[in-house]
Amino acid sequence: MDLNSLKKTLEAHGQSQLLEGLSDSRFCDDCRAEYLKKLAAIDYDLTARLYRQAAAPAGNETPEGAGEITPIPVTDSAKLTPEQRRQYIAAGEAIIARGEFAAVTMAGGQGTRLGHNGPKGTFDIGVAEHSLFEIQACRLLRRAALSAGGRQIPWYIMTSEENDAATREFFAAHKYFGYDPANVRFFTQFMLPMVAFDGKIVRDGPLSVKMGADGHGGIFRAMHAHGITADMKARGVKYVFIGGIDNVLVKLCDPLFIGFTAACGTPCAGKSLIKRDPYEKAGVFCLKNGRPSVIEYTEISKEMAEARDARGEFVYGDAHILCNMFTVDALDNAGSEGLPYHVAVKKTKYIDDGGQLTEPSAPNAYKFEAFIFDAFSRAESMGILRVRREDEFAPVKNREGEDSPNTARALYVSARERGALD
Numbered sequence: 001m002d003l004n005s006l007k008k009t010l011e012a013h014g015q016s017q018l019l020e021g022l023s024d025s026r027f028c029d030d031c032r033a034e035y036l037k038k039l040a041a042i043d044y045d046l047t048a049r050l051y052r053q054a055a056a057p058a059g060n061e062t063p064e065g066a067g068e069i070t071p072i073p074v075t076d077s078a079k080l081t082p083e084q085r086r087q088y089i090a091a092g093e094a095i096i097a098r099g100e101f102a103a104v105t106m107a108g109g110q111g112t113r114l115g116h117n118g119p120k121g122t123f124d125i126g127v128a129e130h131s132l133f134e135i136q137a138c139r140l141l142r143r144a145a146l147s148a149g150g151r152q153i154p155w156y157i158m159t160s161e162e163n164d165a166a167t168r169e170f171f172a173a174h175k176y177f178g179y180d181p182a183n184v185r186f187f188t189q190f191m192l193p194m195v196a197f198d199g200k201i202v203r204d205g206p207l208s209v210k211m212g213a214d215g216h217g218g219i220f221r222a223m224h225a226h227g228i229t230a231d232m233k234a235r236g237v238k239y240v241f242i243g244g245i246d247n248v249l250v251k252l253c254d255p256l257f258i259g260f261t262a263a264c265g266t267p268c269a270g271k272s273l274i275k276r277d278p279y280e281k282a283g284v285f286c287l288k289n290g291r292p293s294v295i296e297y298t299e300i301s302k303e304m305a306e307a308r309d310a311r312g313e314f315v316y317g318d319a320h321i322l323c324n325m326f327t328v329d330a331l332d333n334a335g336s337e338g339l340p341y342h343v344a345v346k347k348t349k350y351i352d353d354g355g356q357l358t359e360p361s362a363p364n365a366y367k368f369e370a371f372i373f374d375a376f377s378r379a380e381s382m383g384i385l386r387v388r389r390e391d392e393f394a395p396v397k398n399r400e401g402e403d404s405p406n407t408a409r410a411l412y413v414s415a416r417e418r419g420a421l422d
């Protein structure tokens with residue numbers, strides 16, 4: 001887009017402030033050109049639509065609006081018969097051995113709560129594996145040795161523009177933790193501009209727009225755009241696990257879950273665990289208008305959160321833990337269509353009218369994020385496998401207290417002592 005067209009586009013969208021001060025002699029031509037290139041890459045129609053959604057009176061509701069919520073059937077792994085368990089595991093092992101399985105780690109988040117300087121995956125919780133990336137690499141390599149005669153499991157890692165270079169450097173510096181680099185592929189998720197409450201796109205520097213990663217649900221679009229699903233298909237992959245970087249107990253390659261997914265025959269499947277208490281800050285699986293869905297803890301009513309059935313179990317108690325399986329075809333479909341965006345209200349530094357970088361004392365801008373679980377409702381049904389919290393869930397979210405490196409380390413060490421890390 002040439003400068004004139006860009007000017008017109010910005011004017012039409014009320015965003016001309018982004019060009020203010022551009023002719024200042026402090027800026028070199030290359031810096032100016034780089035900035036204009038970034039401005040030209042922004043989708044202003046989409047940004048305007050998202051702002052209208054955010055600023056509407058019910059701005060923080062789900063983009064799809066309300067729906068009828070009902071319970072969803074769940075398979076409790078603890079209640080499988082020995083024969084069922086054996087069959088699922090055998091089917092999963094066969095899929096891994098045939099090279100039909102790949103794992104994806106979502107590592108594009110900002111990790112703001114942890115406050116670590118660098119990609120979250122480079123964080124060391126104080127165990128023998130010195131980073132969250134190393135924990136996952138070792139686990140995948142162990143599983144490859146157990147299930148695939150050492151043939152490595154293709155591993156895809158989603159980064160963001162902010163942490164991509166640092167992530168790649170970290171892998172190179174640590175010799176890919178024993179992985180063959182040919183079996184590891186990084187891809188970057190998309191970014192969206194943050195928008196101030198008055199609708200203006202935020203500038204966080206004289207030649208810089210404040211961009212934010214488009215949420216873990218951005219993974220489908222990113223995989224599609226970067227040829228990741230095509231790469232998977234070329235390798236013969238049929239089932240793909242997608243998990244986060246910050247759960248130190250995540251089973252990236254779990255034969256039981258793979259076999260369970262294949263037996264369900266659904267385009268996706270998810271793992272769940274029972275909420276600690278009715279108010280645990282986790283989304284829960286449900287049916288929304290008859291389709292698989294996850295209802296966020298901020299959206300569930302007190303009555304629903306507390307509801308119990310005749311056996312005393314939570315009616316909506318199966319928490320979504322970002323451990324999901326998709327068929328490659330389901331990934332492709334979600335990637336070509338994209339997902340709706342949700343709105344988060346954030347505090348972010350901005351360039352004020354006087355040209356000064358200002359730190360606000362209260363939230364001042366909207367950030368737009370897609371959620372991976374919004375893809376579930378594309379399927380008529382999905383398998384959900386309830387697992388044991390102590391074996392599969394130890395997130396590193398906060399610097400201290402709950403879900404912190406200390407709690408994750410204790411759970412990791414305990415799982416290792418019980419032999420639960422394969």
Ligand code: UTP
Pocket residue numbers: 106107108109110111112113114120158189213214215216218243244245246322397
């Ligand atoms: P969270 O939603 O907990 O975010 O991500 P976060 O970035 O780790 O931490 P905060 O909220 O800024 O403190 C859960 C998982 O999803 C990934 C994260 O890397 C993490 O593995 N994620 C999240 C992405 O890959 N991209 C995103 O845009 C958001």
